[in-house]
Amino acid sequence: MAVSWYAVAFLAATALGASIAPNQQVFEKSACGRVWMTIHSPSIRTSGGGSLLDAIELNWDFSTCSNVPMQIGLFDNRPLSWNNAIAVFSIDSVEGFVITNVSLGEGKLPAGWNTGTGFKGPHCLWPWVGAGDSHIVAYNCLKIQPTWMEDNSDRINKLRIGELVIPGTHNAGAWRFDTEISTISRDSFVLCQDRSIWAQLVHGIRYFDFRIAYYDFYPREEDRYWLNHNLIRVRPLLPLLREIRAFLDSTKEVVFLDAHHFPLGFYHQNGAPIQEVHLGLLRLVQLELGPHIATASQFATGPGTRGPTLQTLVDADKRLLFSYVDNNIVAGNRWLWPILPHLWANTNSPSDLFHYLDRMIDISPLPSARSPLFSAMAQTTPTVLDILFLRGSLRENADSVNRNVTARLISRWRHNANIISSDFFLANDVIDVSIALSVERSNRL
């Protein structure tokens, strides 16, 4: 890789470190190269014959270093000595990863964020990674970034929303069934995430791609809106909007919500929108998130531009942008943001996915784009046959691309990517890399 990670890692360390004074701590450090942790998305087999979910992975990239450290280890605290390592592995390549057989466990959110608003700044979950020879020269922890926009506001607030790098989740609501009994085949091809919306926000996700369906058999209107994966009902929408509301109420972060697909109940047979169903959804969003909504009529900056700065949104204290996939409805409701283009490769092949995204990110946004934002859909899509024959699963698909997504974001996509939406986001390092790259971009202005 031709790019220097050093500059980014350094920026990340200073930017994040500076945000949590007076109790200033640096969670990530390396003289050159970088180590980081991810969570393996498929379950693994253990030597005892059981299976283990959420195995911790240790990742390294020392391609910019003159010496590659000899070993890497897992720790349950800041790595100071190899004597305290839980597991140690030798390093035999300049970049790579190992899957440990240690599970993250319940992944309790630290610093008060598990149940409500906690302390500002990044905080570590329990696992740490360290690498070096006799001495540990590089370390990092698995983090939450609940207030990263505010922590870095001095720098990144001057960026326009289209100039930021924004970590997002694909099918954000599809994380656990809250409905009829699930089956293995459904779970394997329906659930794209394994963390709640609250936990996604606390980890640092700021963009949600929602697929909303309407079921008229519920007596109360507010219960009729569900998040779906295509035709499968996964969770009711209302509680998810309330999690977003609680987060916006207690932070200064900006959140992008994208109603990207209406698989059921929103259209007549002839394709015309069912106005009452759309308007019911808009009422629900206004009722739940209203005080935080940044209306497009007030804040949009015109086709082909990159939108308002973060500063403008924070100063106005309007920090929720709602984009809507139907231009007819947008035309009649000027507070909605226009269709947010999704770069969707629609392929089950990782190499086709990356070829497509490389090309499309380079040419996005189009000069005439009405939305200042665009989202790279950084996941493969199973074919109908994959699903029929239970070939693979979304967890395995995510595993086959997520490491490359992290690597691509640092290199090829570094200057032009905007939103990166992934599946099983803990299996990549998009959050920390997005923060570092947003800071890097602001330094160039």
Ligand SMILES: *[C@@H]1O[C@H](CO)[C@@H](O)[C@H](O)[C@H]1NC(C)=O
């Ligand atoms: C976990 O990995 C270690 C080596 O790091 C090995 O000694 C141990 O047997 C493994 N345990 C299980 C349960 O697979």
Ligand SMILES: *[C@@H]1O[C@H](CO)[C@@H](O)[C@H](O)[C@H]1NC(C)=O
């Ligand atoms: C993903 O990254 C690995 C390791 O760098 C590389 O060997 C592989 O070709 C990459 N895959 C794609 C589809 O780019």
